Amino acid sequence: MEAIHVRDLNKEFVFNEGKIFKKKNKKVQALKNISLDVKKGETIALIGPNGAGKSTMIKILTGILNPTNGIATVCGLCPWEKRKELAFKIGTVFGQRSQLSFHLSARDSFVLYEKIYEIEHDVFQNRLNRLIKLFEIEEFIDQPVRKLSLGQRMRCEIISSLLHNPEIIFLDEPTIGLDVVAKRNLRDILRNLNKEFNTTIFLTSHDTGDIEALCERTVIINEGEIVIDQKTLDLKQTYIKKKKLYVRFSKPTEFKNGDGVNVLDKNEFDVTLEMDLEKVNFKEFLEKIVSTYDIADINIEDPSLEEVITSIYEKK
Amino acid sequence: MNKRKINRKGNLNANFQWLRALVKRNMKIALAYKSSFLIQVIGMFLNNLSFLIVWYFVFRKFGDINGWTFKEMFGLQGVVALAYGFSIALTYGIRNISKNITYGQVDKFMVLPKNVLLSMIFSEVQISAFGDIFEGGVNILIYFIITGFSFEKFIIAIVVIILATLLWAGYLIITQSLAFWLSNSEELSNSLLNATLGAALYPNKIFEGIPKVLFTFVFPSIFMSSMPVDIIKDIDLSKLLLLTFFAAFWLLGGIVLFNQGLKRYESGNLVGTV
Numbered sequence: 001m002e003a004i005h006v007r008d009l010n011k012e013f014v015f016n017e018g019k020i021f022k023k024k025n026k027k028v029q030a031l032k033n034i035s036l037d038v039k040k041g042e043t044i045a046l047i048g049p050n051g052a053g054k055s056t057m058i059k060i061l062t063g064i065l066n067p068t069n070g071i072a073t074v075c076g077l078c079p080w081e082k083r084k085e086l087a088f089k090i091g092t093v094f095g096q097r098s099q100l101s102f103h104l105s106a107r108d109s110f111v112l113y114e115k116i117y118e119i120e121h122d123v124f125q126n127r128l129n130r131l132i133k134l135f136e137i138e139e140f141i142d143q144p145v146r147k148l149s150l151g152q153r154m155r156c157e158i159i160s161s162l163l164h165n166p167e168i169i170f171l172d173e174p175t176i177g178l179d180v181v182a183k184r185n186l187r188d189i190l191r192n193l194n195k196e197f198n199t200t201i202f203l204t205s206h207d208t209g210d211i212e213a214l215c216e217r218t219v220i221i222n223e224g225e226i227v228i229d230q231k232t233l234d235l236k237q238t239y240i241k242k243k244k245l246y247v248r249f250s251k252p253t254e255f256k257n258g259d260g261v262n263v264l265d266k267n268e269f270d271v272t273l274e275m276d277l278e279k280v281n282f283k284e285f286l287e288k289i290v291s292t293y294d295i296a297d298i299n300i301e302d303p304s305l306e307e308v309i310t311s312i313y314e315k316k
Numbered sequence: 317m318n319k320r321k322i323n324r325k326g327n328l329n330a331n332f333q334w335l336r337a338l339v340k341r342n343m344k345i346a347l348a349y350k351s352s353f354l355i356q357v358i359g360m361f362l363n364n365l366s367f368l369i370v371w372y373f374v375f376r377k378f379g380d381i382n383g384w385t386f387k388e389m390f391g392l393q394g395v396v397a398l399a400y401g402f403s404i405a406l407t408y409g410i411r412n413i414s415k416n417i418t419y420g421q422v423d424k425f426m427v428l429p430k431n432v433l434l435s436m437i438f439s440e441v442q443i444s445a446f447g448d449i450f451e452g453g454v455n456i457l458i459y460f461i462i463t464g465f466s467f468e469k470f471i472i473a474i475v476v477i478i479l480a481t482l483l484w485a486g487y488l489i490i491t492q493s494l495a496f497w498l499s500n501s502e503e504l505s506n507s508l509l510n511a512t513l514g515a516a517l518y519p520n521k522i523f524e525g526i527p528k529v530l531f532t533f534v535f536p537s538i539f540m541s542s543m544p545v546d547i548i549k550d551i552d553l554s555k556l557l558l559l560t561f562f563a564a565f566w567l568l569g570g571i572v573l574f575n576q577g578l579k580r581y582e583s584g585n586l587v588g589t590v
Binding site: 084099108115 | 333341345348422424426
């Protein structure tokens with residue numbers, strides 16, 4: 001059974017526009033015929049520009065919103081019909097919304113979650129101890145949440161959504177505002193979580209680092225439609241249309257623009273080239289410059305995932 | 317560890333344990349700042365006391381108002397302070413329903429496996445309401461001392477205060493749930509509360525005609541203040557029955573309205589969902 005099954009999901013919002021006595025209804029189609037299957041234990045990123053429909057999608061899948069029409073099951077349950085039952089099986093983390101009590105320690109909040117999720121005390125203690133070790137929060141679990149750094153707080157936020165051992169965890173912008181070290185730690189933890197507990201991870205993020213580090217599959221949504229759904233590794237290969245080449249010559253060399261080859265930067269010994277792979281055969285080009293010039297060093301660079309995704313957004 | 321072992325009782329006991337833990341957590345937050353707690357409780361006590369001082373001078377000048385004297389004001393102040401205080405002390409989230417709806421904060425309650433309305437109203441405590449309860453208790457005590465204590469009256473007083481508390485809860489849920497239909501109605505909800513609370517602090521004998529109808533059925537102040545005092549004073553069971561029906565009507569109406577509104581929220585007219 002799939003962890004998530006979605007077929008022809010549509011969501012339309014109706015807004016009032018205009019002045020008090022001349023109001024008009026404006027309809028916005030937030031999701032258009034979305035179909036998606038996610039396997040148990042899969043790590044999937046749902047990405048897209050602002051207003052693409054990511055949050056709407058996550059809110060429908062967690063039972064917060066009703067769709068206009070369509071079918072969806074999460075852990076075998078219809079989210080908008082079985083909201084409470086589903087909540088026992090999923091965890092949610094909204095990066096910009098805290099689930100912890102600001103003035104109390106994280107441990108105090110965790111104790112409340114024991115009652116919310118009706119977990120037997122010994123089961124709860126065992127799981128909490130395990131998560132404390134996995135997330136390395138021993139040092140600050142008893143400090144008031146208001147005194148924690150954002151990175152420490154996010155680790156506690158995620159623990160609070162994992163105490164009931166959910167089959168799926170939905171993370172909406174989990175690394176927003178974190179510094180690079182805190183981001184890396186959090187990504188490591190989530191990867192370990194997926195490996196150790198086989199928890200399905202469904203993530204939305206604007207940070208491509210999250211996607212590359214965590215998600216084996218990427219779904220790109222734009223204007224309410226899925227425009228790309230493929231393995232994250234393949235995404236770059238499929239959509240890379242340009243490569244950068246850094247060449248260092250052994251002696252001063254003059255290098256000029258050619259068809260499909262653009263010189264971005266140069267000096268006597270170095271040149272930075274951008275190649276349009278639709279016009280240039282990369283292998284032949286490389287062989288040609290190696291045989292033609294006296295080369296000391298060469299470095300090939302793919303565009304970052306961020307550049308790839310930006311180009312996809314622009315095209316679609 | 318992969319196997320979930322959760323004791324999903326799904327019964328009243330589980331919900332009771334959850335609410336108890338929620339209240340315990342909220343009280344822990346409130347008591348984290350002890351001096352603030354005391355200042356708020358004492359402040360509210362003094363605030364309510366000022367009403368009695370005003371009424372003392374009013375009755376000293378005018379004697380009585382349609383049969384009501386200053387001693388009845390102890391009963392009225394006691395009932396209003398106790399019922400309003402009980403309706404928000406441990407359930408102050410009831411006053412923030414409108415704000416939660418307007419700012420899309422209902423989401424955090426909807427992802428929990430619990431009743432959304434209960435989760436929301438039990439999410440906060442109001443410290444100053446303990447001042448209301450303390451002051452209300454003192455007033456009722458004084459009322460019994462000066463009008464004569466009887467066991468019958470005492471039981472009736474407990475019942476009417478419970479009913480008035482439920483009526484307050486229903487009224488607050490209804491006025492706060494308007495935000496499902498009217499965007500950003502926080503101010504409106506507060507104005508409706510102030511209108512009702514303000515009128516509740518006057519003896520109903522001063523209202524006649526349309527204002528009396530208004531403060532009985534639209535803003536149910538009379539059911540929250542003067543009528544309970546009359547019931548205690550006269551041990552009037554027919555009025556008690558009327559209050560029971562009225563409190564049940566407003567509370568059930570509030571629950572129905574909230575749940576209907578929640579469907580609208582789910583169907584997505586909130587800010588920032590796209």
